[in-house]
Amino acid sequence: MKELLIATKNAGKVKEFEDLFGELGFTVTSLLDYPSIEDVEETGVTFEQNATIKAEAISHLFGKIVVADDSGLFVDALGGEPGVYSARYAGMEKNDEANIQKLLTNLEDVPKEKRTARFHCALAVAIPDKETIVVEGTCEGMITTEKHGENGFGYDPIFFVPQLEKTMAQLDKETKNKISHRANALKELVPVMKQLF
Numbered sequence: 001m002k003e004l005l006i007a008t009k010n011a012g013k014v015k016e017f018e019d020l021f022g023e024l025g026f027t028v029t030s031l032l033d034y035p036s037i038e039d040v041e042e043t044g045v046t047f048e049q050n051a052t053i054k055a056e057a058i059s060h061l062f063g064k065i066v067v068a069d070d071s072g073l074f075v076d077a078l079g080g081e082p083g084v085y086s087a088r089y090a091g092m093e094k095n096d097e098a099n100i101q102k103l104l105t106n107l108e109d110v111p112k113e114k115r116t117a118r119f120h121c122a123l124a125v126a127i128p129d130k131e132t133i134v135v136e137g138t139c140e141g142m143i144t145t146e147k148h149g150e151n152g153f154g155y156d157p158i159f160f161v162p163q164l165e166k167t168m169a170q171l172d173k174e175t176k177n178k179i180s181h182r183a184n185a186l187k188e189l190v191p192v193m194k195q196l197f
């Protein structure tokens, strides 16, 4: 089995990557296995920049190929907020519930048809002594007025996927992993991974 290190401590992402990369024949390790490594500061203003910063920092540390994910939610009625700050929308402690409540409050007066949004994901592959490769993927949806479903993480309980008539948190993981921004980005990465491993 090929082994791949993902530069994240987000347990929700790790679970999804175990399945997504598992299908490609990889076992996944993450920074959850290295708790003493501090979070890399996300100083970029785009997903692409932050994914690159995280992947390159951890690749330099381990001297091997590392993948990083930077992702978030764009809400049209809020001019694209929370965007690259999705994890820290309600504060630096990255609390999913507080983030959801802040978003619902900010959208209180916004009617259903104007609650359009999309998830965005940038995946960066840092390769020692080579240029970093970045791919991106999106997933379109609408923000609900209440939470529905228990699966997934982050904003999934309030992100409604119109074609499936369910929130992301009401989908089983196999279905989320077919349609998500992360899955769509990973599709672009398959040929790259085949070349590298």
Ligand SMILES: O=c1[nH]c(=O)c2ncn([C@@H]3O[C@H](COP(=O)(O)OP(=O)(O)OP(=O)(O)O)[C@@H](O)[C@H]3O)c2[nH]1
Pocket (backbone or CB within 6 Å): 007, 008, 009, 010, 013, 042, 069, 070, 071, 072, 073, 086, 087, 094, 099, 119, 152, 153, 154, 155, 156, 157, 159, 168, 180, 182
């Ligand atoms: O409902 C969701 N379903 C998803 O599929 C999803 N993907 C991303 N997000 C949100 O965007 C932040 C990423 O921020 P982010 O890329 O900086 O990650 P993070 O700080 O949590 O971990 P790390 O990978 O940086 O260590 C996350 O925390 C979530 O709030 C999602 N929400």
Ligand SMILES: [Mg+2]
Pocket (backbone or CB within 6 Å): 042, 087
């Ligand atoms: Mg982060």
